[in-house]
Amino acid sequence: MTRMTKALRRYSAPEPVRLSGRRWPDNVITRAPRWLSTDLRDGNQSLASPMSPARKMAMFDLLVRMGYKEIEVGFPVASEDDHAFLRELIERDLIPDDVRVSVLVQARDELIRRTVESLEGAPRATIHLYNATSPLFRRLVFGMTRDECKDLAVQGTRLMMKYADKTLSDCDLGFQYSPELFNDTELDFSLEVCEAVMDVWQPGPGREIILNFPTTVERSTPNVFADQIEWLDRNLSRREHVCLSIHPHNDRGTGVASAELAMMAGAQRIEGCLFGNGERAGNVDLVTLGMNLFSHGVDPGVDFSDLNAIRRVVEECNGIPVHPRHPYGGDLVYTSFSGSHQDAIKKGFDALEREAAAHGAPIDEMPWAMPYLPVDPADVGRTYEAVVRINSQSGKGGVAYIMSTWYGRHLPRDLQIDFARVVQRRADSEGMEITPSGVRELFESEYTCPPGPPVFGPEPLAVELHVDGGGFEVGAERADALQALRVSLADWGIEVRAVHRTGVGQGERDVEAGVAVYAECRLGGRTHWGVGIERDAEAAALRAVQAVVHRAARRAEPTGRHHRELGDAHEHARPRRRRLATTA
Ligand SMILES: CC(=O)SCCNC(=O)CCNC(=O)[C@H](O)C(C)(C)COP(=O)(O)OP(=O)(O)OC[C@H]1O[C@@H](n2cnc3c(N)ncnc32)[C@H](O)[C@@H]1OP(=O)(O)O
Numbered sequence: 001m002t003r004m005t006k007a008l009r010r011y012s013a014p015e016p017v018r019l020s021g022r023r024w025p026d027n028v029i030t031r032a033p034r035w036l037s038t039d040l041r042d043g044n045q046s047l048a049s050p051m052s053p054a055r056k057m058a059m060f061d062l063l064v065r066m067g068y069k070e071i072e073v074g075f076p077v078a079s080e081d082d083h084a085f086l087r088e089l090i091e092r093d094l095i096p097d098d099v100r101v102s103v104l105v106q107a108r109d110e111l112i113r114r115t116v117e118s119l120e121g122a123p124r125a126t127i128h129l130y131n132a133t134s135p136l137f138r139r140l141v142f143g144m145t146r147d148e149c150k151d152l153a154v155q156g157t158r159l160m161m162k163y164a165d166k167t168l169s170d171c172d173l174g175f176q177y178s179p180e181l182f183n184d185t186e187l188d189f190s191l192e193v194c195e196a197v198m199d200v201w202q203p204g205p206g207r208e209i210i211l212n213f214p215t216t217v218e219r220s221t222p223n224v225f226a227d228q229i230e231w232l233d234r235n236l237s238r239r240e241h242v243c244l245s246i247h248p249h250n251d252r253g254t255g256v257a258s259a260e261l262a263m264m265a266g267a268q269r270i271e272g273c274l275f276g277n278g279e280r281a282g283n284v285d286l287v288t289l290g291m292n293l294f295s296h297g298v299d300p301g302v303d304f305s306d307l308n309a310i311r312r313v314v315e316e317c318n319g320i321p322v323h324p325r326h327p328y329g330g331d332l333v334y335t336s337f338s339g340s341h342q343d344a345i346k347k348g349f350d351a352l353e354r355e356a357a358a359h360g361a362p363i364d365e366m367p368w369a370m371p372y373l374p375v376d377p378a379d380v381g382r383t384y385e386a387v388v389r390i391n392s393q394s395g396k397g398g399v400a401y402i403m404s405t406w407y408g409r410h411l412p413r414d415l416q417i418d419f420a421r422v423v424q425r426r427a428d429s430e431g432m433e434i435t436p437s438g439v440r441e442l443f444e445s446e447y448t449c450p451p452g453p454p455v456f457g458p459e460p461l462a463v464e465l466h467v468d469g470g471g472f473e474v475g476a477e478r479a480d481a482l483q484a485l486r487v488s489l490a491d492w493g494i495e496v497r498a499v500h501r502t503g504v505g506q507g508e509r510d511v512e513a514g515v516a517v518y519a520e521c522r523l524g525g526r527t528h529w530g531v532g533i534e535r536d537a538e539a540a541a542l543r544a545v546q547a548v549v550h551r552a553a554r555r556a557e558p559t560g561r562h563h564r565e566l567g568d569a570h571e572h573a574r575p576r577r578r579r580l581a582t583t584a
């Protein structure tokens with residue numbers, strides 16, 4: 001018996017909710033909830049080194065820039081830093097008119113008094129009061145009965161209102177109450193406490209109450225939380241004056257799912273942190289939630305269009321790196337290494353370009369239907385550069401993608417296959433990723449030839465292929481020239497099987513303009529590819545064939561067997577009827 005098997009009997013699943021005729025499974029999320037960022041409170045309190053005032057300010061600025069309208073800025077009685085930060089926001093008038101800050105406090109007289117005082121001068125703010133309500137906490141932490149526990153919340157609310165009456169008469173004051181450990185609390189008791197709190201606060205027209213239900217430690221599957229929220233949604237009195245808020249944690253890794261199902265069940269507001277910072281496995285991740293909405297065409301009401309910059313600020317403020325696989329924002333989430341994924345992505349981008357051209361519309365206005373990419377990286381400020389990266393798992397699609405997107409080289413299919421083998425050999429031998437510039441260098445060393453006549457065999461092959469003068473006739477049309485080239489090369493035992501001509505210069509990194517000719521030739525009994533890129537098609541074609549000869553020579557060089565091949569190839573290359581043109 002392993003240690004874990006033995007330990008199994010220590011755990012049990014929480015009770016499911018008995019809810020008949022549940023409605024949430026049929027609901028669809030069609031609009032964004034109200035968001036509250038608790039980066040500066042729950043997020044901050046989970047850090048080994050809580051944020052300095054400067055880091056807090058950077059986080060606050062970011063949240064405001066992104067469009068968050070409700071921001072929990074701290075627990076003012078927790079630390080001098082929290083208090084000072086709140087005072088700075090108020091005294092320097094740094095809270096935009098459409099932003100409401102909130103502060104958290106326990107249901108303890110002295111702490112409530114000081115919290116209310118810390119808000120003095122704020123034009124608008126929300127006080128967030130909490131106490132734990134679950135049976136475990138009632139027994140273990142507070143030693144209280146249900147009634148005493150309810151009374152703690154009721155007294156806390158009364159005290160908050162009493163102090164606020166004195167100190168915050170000019171403040172547009174909001175109130176939020178959270179039964180901490182809601183998900184572990186008997187539903188009827190959560191309701192009883194909330195109703196008692198509402199009896200004190202008296203929500204009504206123009207006087208909302210935010211009732212916030214946390215999965216303080218996530219312990220159930222998300223459907224159970226959704227059932228709990230639907231049950232509240234059905235049973236809370238004064239429902240139209242209640243903002244039903246949730247505060248999911250992520251202990252089981254299902255914080256986002258819990259939040260989404262709870263929205264379907266009636267939650268109107270969500271509290272969380274950017275990139276899921278927060279206690280233990282984090283608060284629910286506001287980036288993923290917002291981007292999930294976006295990916296369904298629902299406006300999240302928050303701007304993620306420069307996700308890299310957002311991530312940098314968050315990493316800096318929290319001192320915690322965002323995982324490379326973090327949904328939407330991680331370094332690797334728009335990147336594919338594996339061949340079949342790359343092939344599908346390349347085909348997807350090719351189709352998108354074709355469809356955009358057919359509609360005469362820019363690509364970024366076309367519907368997004370891309371294999372393996374749930375959203376367009378460009379929509380969150382990412383480039384396509386990292387979409388495909390090359391290692392030993394890659395295939396021809398990926399290699400072709402790099403060559404076309406980065407360098408504007410649109411390789412014919414058979415050359416893609418040929419080059420993918422070359423890349424695969426290199427990736428296998430080096431056992432690591434090959435960068436795009438590495439791919440290009442490999443391509444050039446394989447398929448292009450250095451300037452000057454090609455070296456072929458022990459003696460230089462005295463061939464320089466000229467377009468005009470002596471070698472072969474060049475017609476007025478490019479096609480004629482290529483045809484002439486084809487005929488003439490046949491004289492040399494070089495069979496040009498296919499010549500592909502494309503423009504170059506559409507790559508992200510390569511603005512070289514001109515014509516690329518990809519020549520597939522038979523020489524010495526083997527197929528060789530060569531590439532020429534020149535200003536005009538004829539020159540490029542000649543350069544391509546020259547590259548073929550060069551490559552054939554290189555491939556024939558190293559071994560005895562290859563030397564024999566070289567001899568054969570040399571033989572094959574001797575002119576049978578006429579020379580094209582020779583250098584001295
Ligand atoms: C799930 C959450 O994230 S809740 C927010 C948690 N965040 C924080 O705790 C960070 C800020 N907290 C602090 O800085 C400190 O805890 C303070 C300043 C609030 C209080 O500090 P202290 O009074 O020194 O001590 P401490 O936190 O240990 O207090 C625990 C006491 O508060 C009581 N308590 C805890 N939570 C609450 C609450 N919500 N309402 C009323 N009493 C509470 C406990 O029962 C305990 O009482 P006891 O001393 O009679 O046993």
Ligand SMILES: CC(C)C(=O)C(=O)O
Nearest residue numbers: 130178180181214216
């Ligand atoms: C104070 C409450 C909302 C909380 O942070 C939690 O329960 O996680």
